[in-house]
Amino acid sequence: MSLSKRLKRSDATPDLVRLERRLFLRNSLSLGALAMLTGCDLTDGDAVDKVLWAMSRWNDRVQAWLFDPDRLAPTYAESDITKPFPFNAFYAIDDVPDIDGGDWQLEVSGLVQDKSPWTLERLRTLPQQSQITRHICIEGWSAIGQWSGVPFRTFLERIGADLRARYVGFKCADRYYSSLDMATALHPQTILALDYGKDPLPPEYGFPLKLRVPTKLGFKNPKHIAALFVTNDNPGGYWEDQGYNWYSGS
């Protein structure tokens, strides 16, 4: 969910994209035959769009093949941390959900043995790990931050998840949703983050629980997680379903 204010929400709105394409064609701002292709933007399912989606699926497979479960993302010194760490979401900072940590519970479902919900206190009893890593946004910018929390592998083992299942899906309190391949979920640097810096996650960075995955682009790091589930059916994601590459590994 790494969309900063610079990318307007309307940029991802299919209707507006179609309208813009009509304006585009009407204005005849042409670069020859290629101009016709600028309308192929993954939204209306014509032949070129189908090829683009197919290539994206092919890229998912290549990236899964490239992924090395033991290769660690670079880590940085505290002096390298980007201050302030940029806020990014598909909505403005004023719309960040207001969540009461005392009431909050993490729901767990799917291919797991123990489906009992988790409170913040209970998550804090699990082993914790800290990392200073680079968050890379799909827009191209990057920023270094410090996150701490429960190694996701530890959590998945604790709930008796089927570690041979293909996906882990996430549902968030801000209507965001996303999913990961199991290999990335089990990566040693993938953590369920409870803290940013030395303090509990502030609301703008995903209070009370955020997935931190330094081997993926920023939008694969859901914030305000309310539920997670283990499954063999690809759960997609908020941006993934609109055309961002699903794997989006780094």
Add this chain to the structure above:
Amino acid sequence: MAIASIDRVPKRRIRIHPLPVRIAHWVNAFAMTCMILSGWQIYDASPLFPFAFPRWATLGGWLGGAIAWHLAAMWLLVGNGLLYGVYGLASGHFRRHFLPLTLASVSADLKAALTFRLAHRLGHYNAVQRLLYALVLLAGVLAVTSGLALWKPVQLRWLSWLLGGFEVTRRVHFVAMAGITGFVAVHLALVLLVPKTLPPMITGRAKEEP
């Protein structure tokens, strides 16, 4: 007398560009255009410098569409580039057309070009052309390697490190694009100035000149 006798001989059509070079050229022209225009749209999502590319000059409609274009055309560009590289080395194409490349020959031909005394010989590249073709091929290699480093800064960590880290690599990628774009601008301007160079890139052949 020699000139007169040549004039009487009917002009022959000679082969200028072999088929693999022509195919690679046009596939590259399409792939590179897709890469640059979708790249400009991706750049505009978070501009590195205080300017953005105009919307009409971009491909993909929105960031997700542009990335889909960029990562699809990438395979065409890299596959075509590899085939061209293998052909260029194996057939002697690179050696015949781009070598020798010396400082003396470049400076002599550059002087001739600036004083409009540089002759255009069909099928033969002057030293300035040789230098520019060599440089744009290097820029292409740099664009692809820096692109791979941006795509996979963790899995290809060594490549990212070699290029100076993620943020430096973004600038390297931009500079490589700017170099290629500059080359394309000069290339197209020269085709407009010397239009007879265009048909041989399609048919492969041209009338022999005296």
